[in-house]
Amino acid sequence: MRLVLMGGSLRSASLNAKLLGYLARTLEARGHEVSTFSGEALRLPLYEDAEAPAAAVQALHAALAKTQGLLIVSPEYNAGIPGHLKNAVDWLSTMKPSPWAGLPVLLCAASPGAFGGARGLMAWRATLANMGALALPETITVPHADQQLDEEGAPTDARTAAAVPRTLDAFLALVARLR
Numbered sequence: 001m002r003l004v005l006m007g008g009s010l011r012s013a014s015l016n017a018k019l020l021g022y023l024a025r026t027l028e029a030r031g032h033e034v035s036t037f038s039g040e041a042l043r044l045p046l047y048e049d050a051e052a053p054a055a056a057v058q059a060l061h062a063a064l065a066k067t068q069g070l071l072i073v074s075p076e077y078n079a080g081i082p083g084h085l086k087n088a089v090d091w092l093s094t095m096k097p098s099p100w101a102g103l104p105v106l107l108c109a110a111s112p113g114a115f116g117g118a119r120g121l122m123a124w125r126a127t128l129a130n131m132g133a134l135a136l137p138e139t140i141t142v143p144h145a146d147q148q149l150d151e152e153g154a155p156t157d158a159r160t161a162a163a164v165p166r167t168l169d170a171f172l173a174l175v176a177r178l179r
């Protein structure tokens, strides 16, 4: 399947970028065609009513327009969506055709905190619902991610590690069903 992964932060040591890389490699190893937009690739100009969106915005739009599913790997900032990712979503919501309508989305997060970024994902749900995207009920969250991601970005806690393939399978089943 064709899949896009989008997320991480603009920090060079982003835990979410690390998790995103691990998920991308896992999906590639399963034979999926994966495109990633992580960290600096999402340093986009702030939304304005420009005549034409920047090339980086157009590249993201083109990838989402042809993808069959999207994984968002998002930090939680003050129980919400970090500004650079919300800005990316806002740009995309102004572009035609809408890449969001009917798009299956798997929400993922990593945080040093005990909730693993789960509150931020609730904010994502409201935004995605507004655009007609279909967020899977299950999520991948990594609590204490500063201690519980290995060098490759794989979760080291046994319960979290076991949940990752299960949740990816549930997401891929949704994508296959909507295809």
Ligand SMILES: Cc1cc2nc3c(=O)[nH]c(=O)nc-3n(C[C@H](O)[C@H](O)[C@H](O)COP(=O)(O)O)c2cc1C
Pocket (backbone or CB within 6 Å): 008, 009, 010, 011, 013, 014, 015, 016, 017, 075, 076, 077, 078, 079, 080, 110, 111, 112, 113, 114, 115, 116, 117
């Ligand atoms: C402005 C700001 C707000 C934050 N708010 C939260 C929060 O509400 N919940 C949480 O779990 N972590 C919060 N954090 C901590 C982030 O989860 C932590 O910095 C994490 O490493 C960010 O993701 P990254 O490693 O991918 O950059 C916040 C961090 C910043 C800079």
